[in-house]
Structures are given as C-alpha cells and as structure tokens.
Amino acid sequence: MKIGFIGTGVISDAIVRGLMKSDTEMSFLLSRRSESLSERLANEFSNVEVVDDNQAIIDASDVVVLAVRPQVAEAVLAGLTIPPEKQVISLIATLTHDTLRSWFGTEVSICRAIPLPFVADQIGITAIYPDQAAAKTLFTLLGTVVAATSQVEFDRYGIASATMGLYFETVSTLSEWIIKEGVPESHSQLYFSALLHGLNQTALKQNETSFRDQVAAHSTPGGLNEQAVSVFKQQGGPEALVCALESIKARILANSAPNPKEPK
Ligand SMILES: NC(=O)c1ccc[n+]([C@@H]2O[C@H](COP(=O)([O-])OP(=O)(O)OC[C@H]3O[C@@H](n4cnc5c(N)ncnc54)[C@H](OP(=O)(O)O)[C@@H]3O)[C@@H](O)[C@H]2O)c1
Structure with a gap:
C-alpha cells in the first residue's frame, strides 16, 4: 500500500514512525514541507520518498492523508484532483467532509481522523468518522481505534482530544x-x-x-x-x-x- 501525506508536520511524522514499527508492508510519499522532517524520514527509511508536487503525491498513492493546518488548508487543497477510487483520510481539525468535498469536486471517500502523538509508539487512540477500511487498518496498527457513528460523536472526541x-x-x-x-x-x-x-x-x-x-x-x-x-x-x-x-x-x-x- 502506498500512503501519501500532504503536509509533513508533527503528526505525519508520528504516524509514519509508528507505521514503520509495524510488520505491514507499505511505502510513503511525503510532501517536502517541512523539509527538516520530511528529509529526515527519507534519510532514515528507504521506503519514504519526498515529493515536491502535492498532485503527484495524490496520483501515486492509494491512501491520501491530509495533514496541513486548517488555516492554510483551502490554499493548499482547493483545486487538487482526487479520483474517486482513492481513500482520503483528513486529520485537519474542524474541516467538515462537505467542505473538503466541495474543494475536490468529487464524491471521493473521506474519513476524518484524530490521531494523537502517541501513535508514534503504537499506543494511540484514534477517533475516525465515518468507519473507513483504510483508516481503520492504518490506525489499528498504531493503537486503538474508535469509529464514531455520527458527526456529533466524532466532534466530542475532538473536544476530548483537546484535554x-x-x-x-x-x-x-x-x-x-x-x-x-x-x-x-x-x-x-x-x-x-x-x-x-x-x-x-x-x-x-x-x-x-x-x-x-x-x-x-x-x-x-x-x-x-x-x-x-x-x-x-x-x-x-x-x-x-x-x-x-x-x-x-x-x-x-x-x-x-x-x-x-x-x-x-
Ligand atoms: N499534532 C497533533 O497532535 C494533531 C493531532 C490530530 C490532528 N492534527 C491535525 O493535523 C494537521 C497537521 O497538524 P501538525 O501538528 O502536524 O501541524 P504542523 O506540524 O504545522 O504540520 C503542518 C504541515 O503542513 C505543511 N504545509 C504547509 N503548506 C503546505 C503545502 N502547500 N504543501 C504541503 N505541505 C504544506 C507545513 O509545512 P511548513 O512547515 O513548511 O509550513 C507543515 O509541515 C492539523 O490540521 C491539525 O489540526 C494534529
């Protein structure tokens, strides 16, 4: 499985490091920014590649993880094309499925997720919504997963994660x-x-x-x-x-x- 990250900050780094500890075979495409983190991961792991172009990351990945901050999300993501067969996991706090879909213009499968930094040690607790096979598989490798059955429930995990x-x-x-x-x-x-x-x-x-x-x-x-x-x-x-x-x-x-x- 090829997993692409748009945004290689603190949480993407934790996810990649946690997944590296699992036995599952996968490879990673990371956006170059932040270069200190993405380059370090690429230097440490042979199955990590840094890519300059966000669209190229989407095109080459089976699963696309959106991990930029909410403030820059529209500028970074609007206008990118995500084919409907891709599985998208958005970590971006507060941005709804509908907003993301309106930017991509396709009915792509989007799962929102709230991984916490301990995913790096595979002891995370990750809330996801809705239940999506790709997200469940990935985050189960990184600890416990709770699949919310409604937006209301998912938002409450967002609140809980801020404690x-x-x-x-x-x-x-x-x-x-x-x-x-x-x-x-x-x-x-x-x-x-x-x-x-x-x-x-x-x-x-x-x-x-x-x-x-x-x-x-x-x-x-x-x-x-x-x-x-x-x-x-x-x-x-x-x-x-x-x-x-x-x-x-x-x-x-x-x-x-x-x-x-x-x-x-
Ligand atoms: N940290 C957590 O524990 C946590 C947990 C759950 C969810 N989240 C969510 O995950 C998202 C990322 O959080 P974070 O803590 O990892 O933030 P972060 O460390 O600031 O990472 C955001 C990354 O996005 C990159 N970026 C900005 N513009 C870009 C562009 N045009 N193309 C590609 N990458 C770009 C930034 O690069 P530059 O540094 O070069 O600007 C940075 O590497 C946020 O939406 C946050 O709400 C975070």
Missing part, C-alpha cells in the same frame, strides 16, 4: 505545590510520573469500571483522598473542567456545520 494539556496542567499544579513545600524538583517529577503511570495501568486494567466508580475506589471514606476530592468539588473544580470543555465545543462547532444527510 491533553489539562492533564499535565493538573499534575504540574500538584507537583509545583509539593516543590514549594520543600520536595526536590527531581523527586517530585519522579513521584508524579510514577503515580500517573500506576493510575494509567489501573485505568487500562479496569476499563470496565466507570471512572466515577474509580473515584470511589480511590477515596476511602473519611480518608485523605476523599478529602482531596471533596475540597476540589467544593471549590468548583469540576465546573471549571466542564467550562473548559464547553469553550472547546463552541470553537469546534462554530466551524463544523451539521451534515444535512446525517440522521438527527
């Missing part, structure tokens, strides 16, 4: 506080990294247990963990998190017109 900084903001706040209390920075970093790792393993092992039940499981009645949760709630912690999600939702939905063909 990564928030987890680190939380742990930074906790870490900075214990450092202020006299813990050496390196110890705090070690401590919270291991704590996060343990919680992550617990969440994965007990993925049938709801997060709400896990709060209870980690909060002995009358104990210190319960106290921490209780003070966090009293101080409006959950409301602040919901506010953050609502603001991301407003931004995503402002750009994401509903698909008239989709059932309500």
Whole structure:
C-alpha cells in the first residue's frame, strides 16, 4: 500500500514512525514541507520518498492523508484532483467532509481522523468518522481505534482530544505545590510520573469500571483522598473542567456545520 501525506508536520511524522514499527508492508510519499522532517524520514527509511508536487503525491498513492493546518488548508487543497477510487483520510481539525468535498469536486471517500502523538509508539487512540477500511487498518496498527457513528460523536472526541494539556496542567499544579513545600524538583517529577503511570495501568486494567466508580475506589471514606476530592468539588473544580470543555465545543462547532444527510 502506498500512503501519501500532504503536509509533513508533527503528526505525519508520528504516524509514519509508528507505521514503520509495524510488520505491514507499505511505502510513503511525503510532501517536502517541512523539509527538516520530511528529509529526515527519507534519510532514515528507504521506503519514504519526498515529493515536491502535492498532485503527484495524490496520483501515486492509494491512501491520501491530509495533514496541513486548517488555516492554510483551502490554499493548499482547493483545486487538487482526487479520483474517486482513492481513500482520503483528513486529520485537519474542524474541516467538515462537505467542505473538503466541495474543494475536490468529487464524491471521493473521506474519513476524518484524530490521531494523537502517541501513535508514534503504537499506543494511540484514534477517533475516525465515518468507519473507513483504510483508516481503520492504518490506525489499528498504531493503537486503538474508535469509529464514531455520527458527526456529533466524532466532534466530542475532538473536544476530548483537546484535554491533553489539562492533564499535565493538573499534575504540574500538584507537583509545583509539593516543590514549594520543600520536595526536590527531581523527586517530585519522579513521584508524579510514577503515580500517573500506576493510575494509567489501573485505568487500562479496569476499563470496565466507570471512572466515577474509580473515584470511589480511590477515596476511602473519611480518608485523605476523599478529602482531596471533596475540597476540589467544593471549590468548583469540576465546573471549571466542564467550562473548559464547553469553550472547546463552541470553537469546534462554530466551524463544523451539521451534515444535512446525517440522521438527527
Ligand atoms: N499534532 C497533533 O497532535 C494533531 C493531532 C490530530 C490532528 N492534527 C491535525 O493535523 C494537521 C497537521 O497538524 P501538525 O501538528 O502536524 O501541524 P504542523 O506540524 O504545522 O504540520 C503542518 C504541515 O503542513 C505543511 N504545509 C504547509 N503548506 C503546505 C503545502 N502547500 N504543501 C504541503 N505541505 C504544506 C507545513 O509545512 P511548513 O512547515 O513548511 O509550513 C507543515 O509541515 C492539523 O490540521 C491539525 O489540526 C494534529
């Protein structure tokens, strides 16, 4: 399978590196920009080729991955011709299927996807919509895939994927506080990294247990963990998190017109 990337930035680099770790035979055509990334991949891997012309990438690929930023997408993509037999995967945040199709002028199969940087280590979680064979095959090689059954569901994964900084903001706040209390920075970093790792393993092992039940499981009645949760709630912690999600939702939905063909 030949996979072409229009846009060779951070996420394309992560995808190519993750796919290189799989046993599946494939080759890659990358647009030259950003040259430092595309050239490095081509130097490292014999099945990566850098191509100057975006249309040439489309013409020679079975699967075309669109990975430019939304701000430049129209300038880069409008006017390119994508034959209907190609499978297109768009990673471009907020751009709808209808907008993309209107630029290409064909009824090509377009799947939107939200891979996260850990795809490089094949431990990604990638939301796709709609369910498309090419996207499912590729992203399953890179971790877990969740196929949304509606635009509404897909957009919620877009919102959820914008919370990564928030987890680190939380742990930074906790870490900075214990450092202020006299813990050496390196110890705090070690401590919270291991704590996060343990919680992550617990969440994965007990993925049938709801997060709400896990709060209870980690909060002995009358104990210190319960106290921490209780003070966090009293101080409006959950409301602040919901506010953050609502603001991301407003931004995503402002750009994401509903698909008239989709059932309500
Ligand atoms: N990063 C993530 O974790 C992530 C996750 C899911 C989805 N996404 C989405 O994926 C897209 C790319 O994100 P990114 O983080 O990889 O951004 P990025 O690092 O800025 O990469 C964008 C790439 O597009 C290239 N480009 C600009 N104009 C081009 C043109 N005319 N022809 C070919 N390539 C061109 C840029 O090259 P120059 O540097 O030379 O301008 C750059 O290499 C975005 O739409 C983003 O919403 C990102």
